[in-house]
Amino acid sequence: MTLQGNAVCLGADIDTDVIIAGRYLRTKDRRIWADHVFEDLDPALAARMKGAVIIAGPNFGCGSSREQAPVALKEAGVVGVIAPSFARIFFRNAINVGLPLMECAEVRCRDAAPVSFSPEGGWVEVGGVRHTATPLSARMLDILRHGGLVEYWRRQQ
Amino acid sequence: MSTLSERILGAPAGSFVDRAVNRAFVHDGTGVLTLEAWRRMERERLACPERLSMLFDHITPANNSTTAALQAELRTFAAEQGLHFSDIGGGICHQLMSEGIVCPGEVVVGADSHSCTLGAFGAFATGVGATDMAAIWASGSTWFRVPETIAIHLEGQLRGAAEAKDIALDYVRRLGMDGGTYQALEFLGEGAGSLSMENRLTITNMAVETGAKTGLFYADAVTAYYLGEYGIRTLPQAVGEGRYARELTLDLDDLVPIIAAPHRVDKGAPVTEFEGVEIDQVFVGTCTNGRYEDLARFAGIVAGKKVAVRTIVVPASRSVLLKAAETGVLSTLIEAGCTVGPPGCGPCLGAHMGVLGEGEVGLSTANRNFRNRMGVGAEYYLCSPSTAAASALRGAIASPEGLA
Ligand code: SF4
Numbered sequence: 001m002t003l004q005g006n007a008v009c010l011g012a013d014i015d016t017d018v019i020i021a022g023r024y025l026r027t028k029d030r031r032i033w034a035d036h037v038f039e040d041l042d043p044a045l046a047a048r049m050k051g052a053v054i055i056a057g058p059n060f061g062c063g064s065s066r067e068q069a070p071v072a073l074k075e076a077g078v079v080g081v082i083a084p085s086f087a088r089i090f091f092r093n094a095i096n097v098g099l100p101l102m103e104c105a106e107v108r109c110r111d112a113a114p115v116s117f118s119p120e121g122g123w124v125e126v127g128g129v130r131h132t133a134t135p136l137s138a139r140m141l142d143i144l145r146h147g148g149l150v151e152y153w154r155r156q157q
Numbered sequence: 158m159s160t161l162s163e164r165i166l167g168a169p170a171g172s173f174v175d176r177a178v179n180r181a182f183v184h185d186g187t188g189v190l191t192l193e194a195w196r197r198m199e200r201e202r203l204a205c206p207e208r209l210s211m212l213f214d215h216i217t218p219a220n221n222s223t224t225a226a227l228q229a230e231l232r233t234f235a236a237e238q239g240l241h242f243s244d245i246g247g248g249i250c251h252q253l254m255s256e257g258i259v260c261p262g263e264v265v266v267g268a269d270s271h272s273c274t275l276g277a278f279g280a281f282a283t284g285v286g287a288t289d290m291a292a293i294w295a296s297g298s299t300w301f302r303v304p305e306t307i308a309i310h311l312e313g314q315l316r317g318a319a320e321a322k323d324i325a326l327d328y329v330r331r332l333g334m335d336g337g338t339y340q341a342l343e344f345l346g347e348g349a350g351s352l353s354m355e356n357r358l359t360i361t362n363m364a365v366e367t368g369a370k371t372g373l374f375y376a377d378a379v380t381a382y383y384l385g386e387y388g389i390r391t392l393p394q395a396v397g398e399g400r401y402a403r404e405l406t407l408d409l410d411d412l413v414p415i416i417a418a419p420h421r422v423d424k425g426a427p428v429t430e431f432e433g434v435e436i437d438q439v440f441v442g443t444c445t446n447g448r449y450e451d452l453a454r455f456a457g458i459v460a461g462k463k464v465a466v467r468t469i470v471v472p473a474s475r476s477v478l479l480k481a482a483e484t485g486v487l488s489t490l491i492e493a494g495c496t497v498g499p500p501g502c503g504p505c506l507g508a509h510m511g512v513l514g515e516g517e518v519g520l521s522t523a524n525r526n527f528r529n530r531m532g533v534g535a536e537y538y539l540c541s542p543s544t545a546a547a548s549a550l551r552g553a554i555a556s557p558e559g560l561a
Contacts, residue, residue: 012335013334013335013421015527017507017525017527017528017529017530018527018528021507021529021533022506022507022508022530023507023508023533025186025508026186026216026221026223026224026227026508027223028189028190028193028227040528040529040533058335059334059335059338059368062334062335062368063270063525063527064269064270064506065187065268065269065270065272065284065285065286066186066187066286067187067190067286067287067288068190085335085338086338087335087338087368088338088339088368088370089270089284089285089286092285092286092289093286093287093288093289096286096288096289097288137173139173139300148288149194149288149289149291149292150194150197150198150288150291153198153292153295154197154198154199
């Protein structure tokens with residue numbers, strides 16, 4: 001799979017409270033999470049998520065185990081997240097809810113530049129410049145292709 | 158020899174393994190999403206209800222009718238499926254798991270990031286998200302990547318007013334918020350052996366603040382004695398020379414009380430550097446420092462005096478509260494002017510019971526001081542129970558040196 005979108009640049013150590021604040025968690029309404037994504041970082045960001053590829057600094061998604069974080073991003077229309085490293089629970093959760101993500105040490109973000117990336121090919125292209133990234137494992141790709149662990153698991157039975 | 162994680166998971170670092178879990182738990186927050194994912198998986202019965210727990214702690218008692226309805230649904234599910242259930246007022250999931258449930262050598266998974274706390278027993282304990290947990294409900298097992306390990310050698314002994322929380326804030330400060338990502342932390346050395354089980358739980362609790370998958374202490378005589386009180390017999394785990402990705406030594410003899418400044422857990426520095434910073438509220442509790450030892454230490458300092466700012470104390474579990482009531486710690490706290498909340502997470506996650514307002518400054522014994530976590534527009538400092546006590550008496554950040 002090759003995925004495409006427009007870059008939204010974010011910094012390092014973006015925690016899950018910043019992605020979706022605790023005060024919005026007591027609901028099952030995914031739209032609410034999508035509407036308030038990154039609110040405490042910059043309230044204008046939520047509107048830019050449709051078709052976005054987030055390119056962030058190291059340790060994206062640190063903090064709590066809340067799965068609402070990757071769900072909120074996906075629901076808001078984020079195509080994928082690229083960062084040098086992710087917090088491990090966020091990484092697992094993203095795959096499990098069908099949000100593509102990749103580790104790429106060298107990528108430089110240019111806000112709004114076109115981005116494409118290949119989770120199996122192991123590369124990320126920003127504004128026409130290609131960088132090597134860590135490809136996802138066969139199992140992770142399989143889960144992503146099913147749109148997440150629930151569907152994957154149902155097919156396994 | 159192997160690291161403790163390698164031994165428990167039975168494979169060298171870097172391998173992917175599927176493992177049955179000995180214990181898996183959710184709380185009222187993550188339980189909601191787990192149940193939703195589980196329903197979408199279209200299963201009828203849990204694979205192993207006897208190994209599963211559901212513990213209400215995050216928003217307890219419920220703060221409004223939406224929360225109450227979500228909790229009612231979980232409660233009904235737990236009764237139908239027959240899993241181990243603890244209702245409001247029972248206590249924080251990690252604390253309850255540490256009260257005679259988790260044993261050395263087990264594989265433990267919680268739908269909460271601080272599940273690494275249980276590594277204090279020499280178990281492999283880590284956090285997962287809701288969908289991973291639903292798959293565990295359905296199958297009783299999950300996959301892991303066996304982590305590399307960072308060895309943290311604790312040399313010497315705690316002295317003066319320094320305590321376990323200061324060890325935690327110190328290693329987080331040294332490793333940084335992503336210094337342990339994907340890895341396990343192992344606490345070794347004579348200093349590790351000298352720490353009580355409660356102290357160890359405080360220390361492993363914060364492993365995830367470095368990004369680590371878990372933090373582990375080797376089970377020893379201290380572990381055996383603690384679990385023995387619950388009628389559980391355990392054997393010590395032999396400490397071997399594992400291959401470590403990195404080694405760090407902390408000299409406990411020189412450790413002083415530490416504070417993590419807003420809004421990063423790794424922004425730690427000696428309390429003395431913040432002396433006099435005015436605060437609006439002190440909060441003592443959470444899965445980091447809501448245990449009996451913590452309450453007792455706090456009470457020892459405020460005994461016979463009055464706190465100068467509003468102070469909220471939330472015991473980590475019902476048995477902690479009960480013990481505090483029996484020993485007089487509870488009345489000391491009340492007489493000193495503290496507000497005591499029901500066992501649970503209290504205001505820790507910013508949902509209710511003591512969240513701060515815009516521009517307010519809080520001092521807390523919790524593990525996270527992320528921006529807006531415990532109230533929008535507020536600032537939080539993290540510290541030990543002793544530092545919290547000294548500061549509560551003064552109404553400003555104060556060193557506990559000489560008081561503890
Ligand atoms: S006390 Fe705080 S950190 Fe611990 S489980 Fe509860 S909300 Fe999480």
